[in-house]
Amino acid sequence: MLSLISTMEGNVPRSWTPGMPIVSLRDVRKFYGSLEVLKGISLDVRKGEVICIIGPSGSGKSTLIRCINGLNGIQHGSIRVEGLEVNDPKLDVLALRRKVGIVFQQYNLFPHKTALENVMLAPLLVLKEPRRQVEERARELISKVKLQGKENSYPGELSGGQQQRVAIARSLAMCPDVMLFDEVTAALDPETVKEVLVTIKQLASEGMTCILVTHEMGFAREVADHVYFTDGGVIVEHGPPSELFNDAKDPRTRRFLSQVL
Amino acid sequence: MTQVRTETGNARPAQYALSGVSWYHGAILLLGFVIVFAAVHLNSREADATNLSALDTLSLWLPFILKGFGLNLLMSFLAMAIATVLGVALGIAQVSQLGVVRVASKFVTHLFRNAPWLVILFTVMYLLPVEATLWGGEKVIIPDWIKATFAFSLPVMGNISEIVRGAINSIPTGQWESAEGLAFTRRQTMVHIILPQCIKRSIPPWMNWYALLTLATPMASILGVHEAVGNAQAAMEAGGGRPEFLLPFYLFLLCLFFAYIYPIALWTRKLEQKYAVSH
Numbered sequence: 001m002l003s004l005i006s007t008m009e010g011n012v013p014r015s016w017t018p019g020m021p022i023v024s025l026r027d028v029r030k031f032y033g034s035l036e037v038l039k040g041i042s043l044d045v046r047k048g049e050v051i052c053i054i055g056p057s058g059s060g061k062s063t064l065i066r067c068i069n070g071l072n073g074i075q076h077g078s079i080r081v082e083g084l085e086v087n088d089p090k091l092d093v094l095a096l097r098r099k100v101g102i103v104f105q106q107y108n109l110f111p112h113k114t115a116l117e118n119v120m121l122a123p124l125l126v127l128k129e130p131r132r133q134v135e136e137r138a139r140e141l142i143s144k145v146k147l148q149g150k151e152n153s154y155p156g157e158l159s160g161g162q163q164q165r166v167a168i169a170r171s172l173a174m175c176p177d178v179m180l181f182d183e184v185t186a187a188l189d190p191e192t193v194k195e196v197l198v199t200i201k202q203l204a205s206e207g208m209t210c211i212l213v214t215h216e217m218g219f220a221r222e223v224a225d226h227v228y229f230t231d232g233g234v235i236v237e238h239g240p241p242s243e244l245f246n247d248a249k250d251p252r253t254r255r256f257l258s259q260v261l
Numbered sequence: 262m263t264q265v266r267t268e269t270g271n272a273r274p275a276q277y278a279l280s281g282v283s284w285y286h287g288a289i290l291l292l293g294f295v296i297v298f299a300a301v302h303l304n305s306r307e308a309d310a311t312n313l314s315a316l317d318t319l320s321l322w323l324p325f326i327l328k329g330f331g332l333n334l335l336m337s338f339l340a341m342a343i344a345t346v347l348g349v350a351l352g353i354a355q356v357s358q359l360g361v362v363r364v365a366s367k368f369v370t371h372l373f374r375n376a377p378w379l380v381i382l383f384t385v386m387y388l389l390p391v392e393a394t395l396w397g398g399e400k401v402i403i404p405d406w407i408k409a410t411f412a413f414s415l416p417v418m419g420n421i422s423e424i425v426r427g428a429i430n431s432i433p434t435g436q437w438e439s440a441e442g443l444a445f446t447r448r449q450t451m452v453h454i455i456l457p458q459c460i461k462r463s464i465p466p467w468m469n470w471y472a473l474l475t476l477a478t479p480m481a482s483i484l485g486v487h488e489a490v491g492n493a494q495a496a497m498e499a500g501g502g503r504p505e506f507l508l509p510f511y512l513f514l515l516c517l518f519f520a521y522i523y524p525i526a527l528w529t530r531k532l533e534q535k536y537a538v539s540h
């Protein structure tokens with residue numbers, strides 16, 4: 001299943017220029033022990049693009065997304081983010097993670113900090129920015145995710161959807177160039193799914209580069225520039241949403257879509 | 262929310278021995294104390310005029326015994342402070358990424374957790390030098406109570422190390438992941454994210470070990486340290502060493518320690534229940 005577009009194969013130049021893909025994966029293989037979870041994944045994401053990864057549970061979507069910011073290591077292939085090679089033992093992994101924000105299914109807010117403190121902590125500690133500047137940006141981000149008035153609430157006092165929006169704001173506070181979303185609405189009540197999707201949609205419309213793993217097919221169809229269908233650790237099929245959702249070629253894609261649509 | 266409170270709140274205290282106490286234990290003890298004193302007092306009144314009654318002897322020596330109890334408290338505070346500092350460091354070392362550090366700290370932790378306190382006490386007594394040289398070069402004799410304090414801190418250190426390790430491991434991995442995703446270093450994650458969340462859940466077992474430590478301090482009397490139990494024994498000797506002294510004196514000591522430990526135990530249980538609800 002490596003036979004993606006032929007132009008995507010080949011060497012990526014060392015230095016990155018804005019015309020090139022901001023994230024670029026080539027033949028990425030990942031093993032857990034002897035279990036091969038990613039079996040040669042290649043994909044490109046251009047700046048400002050929104051791509052969605054869909055596929056059955058266990059197909060390696062989370063693993064793939066976590067490899068992009070170095071939370072998981074890979075055994076073979078290359079992942080480049082703005083010219084940083086993720087699969088380089090000498091990689092400055094913290095520099096990579098400053099460029100790439102990630103939001104998880106389980107929000108994982110820091111429960112002992114208020115919403116505002118959650119958003120402020122990383123810029124203060126990691127970027128070492130002055131507190132006044134950080135607080136100003138954090139308050140802006142909290143209003144951006146429509147949580148004005150909740151600045152001093154603790155995560156335990158917020159609903160799932162509100163917590164997830166704080167998590168998005170927390171990630172954005174680092175001013176990342178790429179955002180990764182791993183099934184961020186999967187743990188939410190149906191009523192609160194929408195408020196999180198609206199936030200992401202707004203982000204996408206502002207030109208943020210987004211890589212989303214999602215089960216919300218309607219949402220993927222609406223926001224994605226490109227959709228990838230994965231199964232068993234390979235990309236089975238990909239294309240613009242109109243093509244993939246209406247006119248899937250592979251029987252596996254069609255079977256999956258018929259189950260979820 | 263209230264449902265969680267009753268469910269988890271009732272299930273947890275059984276973990277800690279001291280949490281089993283309740284108010285009527287104190288009442289029973291106090292009643293026993295009063296009855297025994299009354300009996301001893303009535304008996305000894307007609308005994309003979311030359312010897313003081315047990316109660317009079319006790320009240321005569323009361324300041325001496327209480328002064329000894331002050332040393333029990335001082336030893337308990339100092340030992341707990343040492344045990345906490347060393348124990349927290351050891352507990353963090355137990356989850357180090359360096360294998361050598363991890364193995365060494367585990368060894369030290371389990372060595373002191375699984376040794377009888379008396380054996381640790383004697384070992385420390387013989388291992389520590391008689392004198393210490395100060396920065397100025399002058400030599401001072403290390404008092405036995407200091408040595409005993411250090412000895413008592415060691416087993417508690419081992420147990421606090423385990424409390425800290427357990428608390429760190431109980432923090433969901435999602436906390437580590439989201440901190441990692443925000444480009445925190447491991448150290449930043451530990452200091453700002455993980456350890457602050459460990460404090461709350463560690464306080465009840467920590468208090469429990471403080472209570473056990475305080476109860477162990479009379480062991481120092483074996484080595485001639487002038488704490489409450491040793492002083493009470495000395496007072497009985499001085500009063501003529503009469504066998505009818507034994508019950509009131511020891512019952513008094515029991516009440517003394519109980520009066521101090523019991524509120525701590527109740528408070529510990531309260532915190533356990535409170536923290537079982539909110540984290």
Ligand SMILES: Nc1ncnc2c1ncn2[C@@H]1O[C@H](COP(=O)(O)OP(=O)(O)O)[C@@H](O)[C@H]1O
Pocket residue numbers: 032037055056057058059060061062063064
């Ligand atoms: N830490 C791990 N250790 C071993 N196997 C894992 C680990 N994480 C995921 N896997 C396995 O990798 C496969 C892909 O998992 P995942 O990336 O979570 O899939 P998805 O997100 O598409 O549901 C699954 O078979 C899963 O059991």
Ligand SMILES: [Mg+2]
Pocket residue numbers: 061062063183
């Ligand atoms: Mg997943």
